[in-house]
Amino acid sequence: MTADSKPLFTKVALLGVGLIGASIAHAIRRGGVAAHIAGYTPRAATFEKAKKIGFAHSLHRELEPALRNADLVVLATPVGAFGALAKEAAPHLQKNAILTDVGSVKTAVVRDIGPHVPQGVHFIPAHPIAGTEQSGPEAGFPELFDGRWCILTPPPGTEPEAIEKLRTFWRRLGSEVEVMDPKHHDLVLAITSHLPHLIAYNIVGTADDLEAVTQGEVIKYSAGGFRDFTRIAASDPTMWRDVFLNNREAVLEVLGRFSEDLSALQRAIRWGDGEALFNLFTRTRAIRRSIIDAGQDSAAPNFGRNRPKS
Amino acid sequence: MTADSKPLFTKVALLGVGLIGASIAHAIRRGGVAAHIAGYTPRAATFEKAKKIGFAHSLHRELEPALRNADLVVLATPVGAFGALAKEAAPHLQKNAILTDVGSVKTAVVRDIGPHVPQGVHFIPAHPIAGTEQSGPEAGFPELFDGRWCILTPPPGTEPEAIEKLRTFWRRLGSEVEVMDPKHHDLVLAITSHLPHLIAYNIVGTADDLEAVTQGEVIKYSAGGFRDFTRIAASDPTMWRDVFLNNREAVLEVLGRFSEDLSALQRAIRWGDGEALFNLFTRTRAIRRSIIDAGQDSAAPNFGRNRPKS
Numbered sequence: 001m002t003a004d005s006k007p008l009f010t011k012v013a014l015l016g017v018g019l020i021g022a023s024i025a026h027a028i029r030r031g032g033v034a035a036h037i038a039g040y041t042p043r044a045a046t047f048e049k050a051k052k053i054g055f056a057h058s059l060h061r062e063l064e065p066a067l068r069n070a071d072l073v074v075l076a077t078p079v080g081a082f083g084a085l086a087k088e089a090a091p092h093l094q095k096n097a098i099l100t101d102v103g104s105v106k107t108a109v110v111r112d113i114g115p116h117v118p119q120g121v122h123f124i125p126a127h128p129i130a131g132t133e134q135s136g137p138e139a140g141f142p143e144l145f146d147g148r149w150c151i152l153t154p155p156p157g158t159e160p161e162a163i164e165k166l167r168t169f170w171r172r173l174g175s176e177v178e179v180m181d182p183k184h185h186d187l188v189l190a191i192t193s194h195l196p197h198l199i200a201y202n203i204v205g206t207a208d209d210l211e212a213v214t215q216g217e218v219i220k221y222s223a224g225g226f227r228d229f230t231r232i233a234a235s236d237p238t239m240w241r242d243v244f245l246n247n248r249e250a251v252l253e254v255l256g257r258f259s260e261d262l263s264a265l266q267r268a269i270r271w272g273d274g275e276a277l278f279n280l281f282t283r284t285r286a287i288r289r290s291i292i293d294a295g296q297d298s299a300a301p302n303f304g305r306n307r308p309k310s
Numbered sequence: 311m312t313a314d315s316k317p318l319f320t321k322v323a324l325l326g327v328g329l330i331g332a333s334i335a336h337a338i339r340r341g342g343v344a345a346h347i348a349g350y351t352p353r354a355a356t357f358e359k360a361k362k363i364g365f366a367h368s369l370h371r372e373l374e375p376a377l378r379n380a381d382l383v384v385l386a387t388p389v390g391a392f393g394a395l396a397k398e399a400a401p402h403l404q405k406n407a408i409l410t411d412v413g414s415v416k417t418a419v420v421r422d423i424g425p426h427v428p429q430g431v432h433f434i435p436a437h438p439i440a441g442t443e444q445s446g447p448e449a450g451f452p453e454l455f456d457g458r459w460c461i462l463t464p465p466p467g468t469e470p471e472a473i474e475k476l477r478t479f480w481r482r483l484g485s486e487v488e489v490m491d492p493k494h495h496d497l498v499l500a501i502t503s504h505l506p507h508l509i510a511y512n513i514v515g516t517a518d519d520l521e522a523v524t525q526g527e528v529i530k531y532s533a534g535g536f537r538d539f540t541r542i543a544a545s546d547p548t549m550w551r552d553v554f555l556n557n558r559e560a561v562l563e564v565l566g567r568f569s570e571d572l573s574a575l576q577r578a579i580r581w582g583d584g585e586a587l588f589n590l591f592t593r594t595r596a597i598r599r600s601i602i603d604a605g606q607d608s609a610a611p612n613f614g615r616n617r618p619k620s
Contacts, residue, residue: 132611193534224503
């Protein structure tokens with residue numbers, strides 16, 4: 001047995017078994033990363049779905065048996081639930097366990113979980129930049145993290161061995177790993193994830209509200225570009241409400257910049273400034289190319305959607 | 311030979327052989343829709359690329375031989391070039407030919423082409439709602455129009471037989487066909503296509519300009535949602551400059567609505583109004599479902615990008 005196939009953890013407790021929790025379980029199994037996967041969800045419907053799929057070795061509707069002897073505990077609910085969950089979990093965490101999460105914001109996570117972390121437990125917030133527009137246990141799949149980045153935001157003073165172990169965990173799940181300050185994480189994600197979701201939700205709402213264009217027309221002619229936004233705007237409402245409530249400052253900052261730039265673009269259209277439009281539209285092309293070169297998106301036209309496989 | 315496999319036109323002249331012109335040629339060949347395809351482009355580099363691919367039966371750098379005896383003429387350049395091109399083509403159009411285009415705006419097309427149309431020529435503007443972020447003759451492929459909609463905006467008094475023939479043409483290319491007033495077309499497309507492109511270009515520009523987040527970070531963490539916008543923002547700059555210069559009124563109208571809605575959303579975030587956020591995010595999910603049900607997008611999570619084929 002090589003180091004790469006030996007279980008890294010004895011027991012991983014996944015608190016939450018939706019898209020991300022379930023995908024972690026699938027990826028752990030694929031890589032043999034833990035000897036035992038315990039899943040926890042208090043919700044009957046989610047419990048039944050997860051049980052049927054069978055990605056967990058044990059599945060629990062109560063916290064204590066899920067956490068017993070776990071050396072890695074992963075909070076994988078919407079971030080708004082983290083504080084209460086951490087408080088409830090705290091008495092059951094074993095010494096030297098790593099406590100982590102998968103939340104899309106990090107300053108608020110430190111604020112909400114930090115005060116509940118018992119002495120001797122290694123608290124290392126994490127954020128895998130991966131997902132789909134679907135949710136629930138049935139949406140999970142083992143390849144979700146392949147080639148994507150996971151950002152760790154360990155508080156100052158965290159034991160380097162614990163950070164290294166969590167880094168190895170995410171690598172074996174398929175991710176690349178970066179370490180960052182939580183405040184900087186929140187700003188980076190505000191522009192690469194939160195603002196894109198906000199404006200996608202917004203344009204879909206605007207289209208839905210127009211009186212002069214019917215919903216049927218919006219749907220029929222959505223291949224003109226609109227349909228791309230509806231994918232993101234179909235993401236989990238609870239998760240995204242919590243993101244915006246918990247990353248207010250950074251989101252408002254990048255939103256301010258976006259609106260300022262949009263006003264300039266509006267002015268260029270109003271005054272027929274073709275050169276300003278052409279210059280922006282040329283500049284943005286280069287970024288697409290870099291994202292494809294970095295392996296973060298498909299080079300296939302239209303994301304490979306409308307060309308049949310040859 | 312059935313009616314569905316007989317050539318509908320003797321000679322189709324494609325004025326412009328980029329993504330759309332080339333795709334029309336491929337789709338004509340697939341369906342046996344015309345006996346002869348003549349391609350026209352004055353640009354040496356485009357001419358050579360198109361020649362190498364070989365989708366046209368004849369390829370021309372001059373207009374007259376391309377148009378000679380053509381019973382269908384399709385303008386397929388950026389819309390800003392339509393006026394001059396129509397003027398130059400007019401003396402060479404044969405009686406009873408159908409003159410059409412593929413431009414993304416329609417009121418401006420009627421304004422620019424209309425005055426040049428000779429007596430006896432059937433002028434029927436058209437807009438296939440299909441494309442990819444790529445451009446040039448090498449980007450074309452036969453399936454581009456399959457299952458997408460093509461909107462015709464015939465001027466009042468157009469011969470019904472000519473409309474019917476163009477409708478059949480687009481159906482045999484794989485499209486569904488709708489007839490609409492040009493002004494309504496421009497408003498519908500402003501929300502389903504032009505505004506999505508505008509805000510995609512804008513957010514990519516905003517991200518590129520942030521000082522506190524590096525371009526490397528934007529690229530690495532783009533899978534959080536941003537990458538989706540870069541696809542649209544990689545579309546042809548000349549084509550899109552011309553769209554915004556030629557659909558100003560409708561774009562400014564829907565942009566005003568978008569900005570108004572965005573301000574309300576900004577306010578909800580600032581004041582922590584979770585209910586308003588949750589309600590919008592729930593409503594937008596339904597539209598995604600309708601688009602998938604209508605066959606206008608893939609149901610696969612993440613557009614099917616990150617899950618390996620099983």
